[in-house]
Amino acid sequence: MTTFDSIFFHFFQHYKTRKNKKANSIATFYITMLQCSLLLLLGVFFAGFFRQMHVTTMSASKAWTLFVLVTIFIYFKNWMQYGGRKRKVLNAKMLKKKKLSYNIWLLWLLPIVILGLTYVLYQAT
DSSP: OOHHHHHHHHHHHHHHHHOTTTHHHHHHHHHHHHHHHHHHHHHHHHHHHHHHTTOOOOOHHHHHHHHHHHHHHHHHHHHHHHHSHHHHHHHHHHHHSOOOOOOHHHHHHHHHHHHHHHHHHHHHO
């Protein structure tokens, strides 16, 4: 089980008690947002790196188009992965393991911090 799986199930279990019908949607949205913010951070890092190395790989509009397409792919991948039978199997495995105690506020703050770091890195290049 990956780190994203364990974070997903922590979110799922947290919101399952509060918002039973929307718990899966909230957890899927969060994991997608976290993965896309990490992807954006890596993209900005490599764009700055390639700019300093004077390598022209693709234009900014093509990079943003690629980012949007990959974001849509990540959302549907997470929707398929965590929406059906596989989620139930992984949930059963997670319940057998020792529960990890993540602070829900820190987990919500994590993508915001990553996006802030991305902005700072973008301004520096």
